[in-house]
Amino acid sequence: xxKHGNSLDQSTFDKLSRLYIIALSAIAVSVIVSQIxxxxxxxxxxxxxxxxNVAGRQRMLSQKLTKNVVSLTSxxxxxxxxxxxxxxxxxxxxxxxxxxxLQNGNDSLGLPDTNSADVKVRFAVLNPVFDxxxxxxxxxxxxxxxxxELDLSTLNTEVDIVRDNEGDxxxxxxxxxxxxxxxxxxxxxxxxxxESWLTALTLLILLAEFLFIFWPAAKSVxxxxxxxxxxxxxxxxxxxxxxxLSLAKEKSIKELRALSRAMxxxxxxxxxxxxxxxxxxxxxxxxxxAYSKLNDLGLFWKVLSTVENEQLIIEELIVKxxxxxxxxxVKATTxxxxxxxxxxxxxxxxxxxxxxxxxxxxxxxxxxxEAQLEIDRLTAASFxxxxxxxxxxxxxxxxxxxxxxxxxxxxxxxxxxxxxxxLKYNLESIDTTDVEKATAKVENLKILASDIIKxxxxxxxxxxxxxxxxxxxxxxxxxxxxxxxxxxxxxxxLFNKTDFNQRLDSLSEINIYRITQEAVNNAIKYAExxxxxxxxxxxxxxxxxxxDDNGIGFNPSKVKNIKNGDGGMGMTFMRERIKYINGRxxxxxxxxxxxxxxxxxxxxxx
Numbered sequence: 001x002x003k004h005g006n007s008l009d010q011s012t013f014d015k016l017s018r019l020y021i022i023a024l025s026a027i028a029v030s031v032i033v034s035q036i037x038x039x040x041x042x043x044x045x046x047x048x049x050x051x052x053n054v055a056g057r058q059r060m061l062s063q064k065l066t067k068n069v070v071s072l073t074s075x076x077x078x079x080x081x082x083x084x085x086x087x088x089x090x091x092x093x094x095x096x097x098x099x100x101x102l103q104n105g106n107d108s109l110g111l112p113d114t115n116s117a118d119v120k121v122r123f124a125v126l127n128p129v130f131d132x133x134x135x136x137x138x139x140x141x142x143x144x145x146x147x148x149e150l151d152l153s154t155l156n157t158e159v160d161i162v163r164d165n166e167g168d169x170x171x172x173x174x175x176x177x178x179x180x181x182x183x184x185x186x187x188x189x190x191x192x193x194x195e196s197w198l199t200a201l202t203l204l205i206l207l208a209e210f211l212f213i214f215w216p217a218a219k220s221v222x223x224x225x226x227x228x229x230x231x232x233x234x235x236x237x238x239x240x241x242x243x244x245l246s247l248a249k250e251k252s253i254k255e256l257r258a259l260s261r262a263m264x265x266x267x268x269x270x271x272x273x274x275x276x277x278x279x280x281x282x283x284x285x286x287x288x289x290a291y292s293k294l295n296d297l298g299l300f301w302k303v304l305s306t307v308e309n310e311q312l313i314i315e316e317l318i319v320k321x322x323x324x325x326x327x328x329x330v331k332a333t334t335x336x337x338x339x340x341x342x343x344x345x346x347x348x349x350x351x352x353x354x355x356x357x358x359x360x361x362x363x364x365x366x367x368x369x370e371a372q373l374e375i376d377r378l379t380a381a382s383f384x385x386x387x388x389x390x391x392x393x394x395x396x397x398x399x400x401x402x403x404x405x406x407x408x409x410x411x412x413x414x415x416x417x418x419x420x421x422x423l424k425y426n427l428e429s430i431d432t433t434d435v436e437k438a439t440a441k442v443e444n445l446k447i448l449a450s451d452i453i454k455x456x457x458x459x460x461x462x463x464x465x466x467x468x469x470x471x472x473x474x475x476x477x478x479x480x481x482x483x484x485x486x487x488x489x490x491x492x493x494l495f496n497k498t499d500f501n502q503r504l505d506s507l508s509e510i511n512i513y514r515i516t517q518e519a520v521n522n523a524i525k526y527a528e529x530x531x532x533x534x535x536x537x538x539x540x541x542x543x544x545x546x547x548d549d550n551g552i553g554f555n556p557s558k559v560k561n562i563k564n565g566d567g568g569m570g571m572t573f574m575r576e577r578i579k580y581i582n583g584r585x586x587x588x589x590x591x592x593x594x595x596x597x598x599x600x601x602x603x604x605x606x
Contacts, residue, residue: 051111062095063170064091073156133165140158271359274356278300465513526551
């Protein structure tokens with residue numbers, strides 16, 4: 001614990017969370033500001049190319065206009081004269097529109113009204129020349145339209161005005177185009193400087209985060225580890241001191257262990273006063289008997305049963321067990337008339353020196369009790385045979401559970417435990433003054449941490465694969481076949497014929513997974529097979545899983561002497577599991593012809 005009362009890991013986590021949030025927020029803000037500035041500048045430059053293009057085109061249009069005007073004086077035919085007049089008129093319209101758009105803006109041409117002072121001055125000088133050429137050209141067009149057969153020599157004055165001013169227009173327009181180009185280059189140069197400043201700012205933020213966030217966080221982690229090691233030493237000392245006091249507290253420890261075992265074996269519990277008044281009733285207990293603090297009287301025996309005779313029996317048990325306690329079976333009746341059998345323990349305890357209560361710990365055994373009554377009706381011989389068989393199955397189950405627990409403990413101790421120890425010593429050996437060696441060790445620690453994560457994932461996959469809980473039976477079996485194929489080198493494949501992807505209840509999924517796992521493992525261990533195919537198909541009511549191998553096969557009729565423990569326990573476990581989820585199980589095999597295991601599981605409609 002820290003001096004403020006919070007757990008060490010929680011306070012460290014909160015501190016690191018705040019630091020990383022600050023760091024990521026700073027980077028995010030810098031990126032967003034950079035994007036806003038750059039996008040804003042780019043939006044201002046979108047029209048630069050259009051402006052330069054239109055301005056450059058004005059030079060071409062002025063030359064084209066002058067050429068057509070001059071060509072008009074030498075055209076003899078009436079048709080040619082009219083055609084030239086139309087081209088001049090068309091060129092003049094485009095030239096005039098573009099000239100005004102460059103100065104005042106035009107949405108259709110994509111030109112903004114954002115000329116600089118230098119450009120406006122140049123246009124002010126250019127406009128008189130433009131007006132002369134425009135006026136002379138319009139006069140020529142007007143005269144020809146009035147009288148197409150007019151003697152063109154009368155228009156020589158206007159033609160001379162256009163030709164004489166065309167050179168000045170070109171020079172001034174060149175100056176304007178160059179000015180547009182110069183201003184565009186300045187904007188690009190400014191954008192480059194902006195990007196450089198933003199890059200420098202980002203690097204500065206990263207440096208500041210390293211100096212003021214990540215480096216202090218690393219020091220904090222090292223400090224936390226030191227505190228944990230110190231706490232470990234204190235815990236060892238406290239354990240040693242506790243051993244010295246164990247004789248004096250032996251009785252209390254036994255009572256505590258008995259209470260812990262009772263709580264671990266049941267999900268139904270309640271606290272009542274010695275007069276039967278309920279102090280607290282757990283959620284499971286409350287739901288089973290529909291207990292409500294607002295509507296019920298609060299007497300324990302009235303909550304447990306609506307039958308008067310049963311209420312008297314429970315009341316008598318509580319009265320007699322105030323000081324000595326009691327353990328046994330009790331029959332109860334819920335408010336909807338359902339019979340419930342409970343295995344119940346009544347334990348006296350004193351939460352304070354001046355107050356005595358009774359702790360009620362129970363587990364529902366209705367199914368077990370009904371099964372027991374059914375068993376009582378069986379003949380003695382049949383009962384004894386089934387019990388002996390069940391004992392063998394149970395002993396094998398316990399034996400397999402112990403083997404699995406020992407394997408897991410060995411994996412954790414030899415693998416994850418040793419890697420964690422190595423991680424601890426590597427952390428302790430980091431010398432922060434030697435940056436190069438510290439960096440190399442940090443890289444090694446990253447690899448070691450990755451190996452630890454892989455080890456933990458492997459261990460958890462062997463217990464219950466996360467795919468089964470998160471995604472369902474098909475992804476879990478897919479992962480199983482892939483992992484076993486990698487480990488064994490055999491061809492193990494999954495074929496989902498009907499693209500089954502439904503989720504089943506958790507009990508059905510875990511049993512289907514374990515049966516499939518057992519069948520595939522049996523094929524790997526005993527069948528001397530090279531190929532294993534797991535096939536899935538389903539209809540509206542049935543899910544079918546078939547496991548085929550090309551191994552040596554066997555005679556299924558010879559693997560049935562279960563009660564003497566001569567073999568076939570894997571098959572027995574599979575049959576027991578498939579019965580538990582109301583499914584059917586078939587094995588077809590012949591020596592030399594491989595083996596087929598078929599599972600048919602009913603699909604419940606949702």
